[in-house]
Amino acid sequence: MFTKVMNFMNNSFAPRVNKVVKNPWVSSIQDAIMTALPLVFVGSLVTVVSLLNNLIKGLPDFSPISSFSFGMFGLVVAFLIPYYLMDRKGHGSLKLISGATSIVTFMMLLFPTLTSSGKVVFVLERFGATGMLLAIIVGLFVAAVMNFASKKSLFDEDTPIPDFVVGWFNSLIPITAILLVAWLITFQFKIDFFNIVVTLFSPLGSIIQSYPGFVLSVFIPVFLYTFGISGWVMMPAIYPFYMAGLAANAQAVEAGKTAVNIATQETCYAFGSIGGVGTTLALALMMAFMSRSAQLKAIGRAVVIPSIFNINEPLVFGAPIAFNPYLMVPMWINGLLVPSIAYLVMKIGLVAIPSKTFLLWYVPYPFTSYLATQDWRAIIICLLLIVLTWIVFYPFFRAYDSSLLKKEQEELKV
Secondary structure, eight states, X not given: OHHHHHHHIIIIIHHHHHHHHHSHHHHHHHXXXXXXXXXXXXXXHHHHHHGGGGTSTTOOOOHHHHHTTGGXXXXXXXXXXXXXXXXXXXXXXXXXXXXXXXXXHHHHTTOOEEOTTSOEEOOGGGGTGGGHHHHHHHHHHHHHHHHHHHTOOSSOTTOSSOHHHHHHHHHHHHHHHHHHHHHIIIIISOOOHHHHHHHHHHHHHHHHHSHHHHHHHHHHHHHHHTTTOOGGGGHHHHHHHHHHHHHHHHHHHXXXXXXXXXXXXXXXXXXXXXXXXXXXXXXXXXXXXXXXXXXXXXXXXXXXHHXXXXXXXXXXXXXXXXXXXXXXXXXXXXXXXXXXXXXXHHHTTSSOOOOSOOOOTTXXXXXXXXXXXXXXXXXHHHHHHHHHHHHHHHHHHHHHHHHHHHHHHHHHHO
């Protein structure tokens, strides 16, 4: 049975998933998010620095840096999606103007208020994580229109008009059409499209914020990773809701209320990435210091340092864990167990729910657990999880180590 599952995943499922990942529409969303992540990292640094306010009085308020880095994430994504899509579609000359058009369209659909004195008033929170879903929709819409229009031209191929002038005129019609749609929605029909998007996707957000939804959002990337498929493939589907959950937590805390959204990337980094995706630090330590097999010990010593900094690609593909039944199964178990415990301890109030951005995933544990939650009790939970994942991995590790040792001994006899 297990062999049939492995064959299906290897020969049918994995190629199809990789085909989807390579689709320009999907990969452009992924690349847009990945490119904009440094802005979130800056916000994470501000979160770390803000902790010093508890120790050093009189420090300046650095929070505006976070407000205009992490807080502008949606705006940046709105630019990058059509930028990458037009480049992948072979229309590189239109990628900048497409990105610029997307920014303008995004801002119009944020439903700004025009005052009698001529000022335009925006809600700052809509530019950031809460506006990310709108940014994705706008980016894809602009890219679709520009991609379609790029195949049409107002001029013949042998026109004497310079190419850059032809490009200007050819882009005028689609840009006008795109902005006209945004203008009609916002300023003529008075429709708050931002609220419509949030309302339409709120059921999915509620599912991800539930216990089974959160556990699955962590487990599925782990499961795919064991078949050599990067967990980042799930980013376009999950990450917008993680970020929206964190943004809602931050707004609640600022208003004197309690954070309630557990499903955030910060929660995953607090507990679910000890050693990397799949919580593999315990396995790396076992391999480095407890292996009897020369092969496994050598691999363990090579991967233990990266694992301490939560980089486990060398472990997943070097041990390997991927396509290795000995190590895939315990990684699946931990992929369900760890997020379950994380959800439980936050739900019952044993550990604070994150309300500030922290995506410095390469910080060693248990420091990451504290920085992501700003709760010292998270350190205790982290240490308990390391012990628990150790217990889960140990019998499988021992069986794999013994099989390699037996093979090595047989080779020596030959």
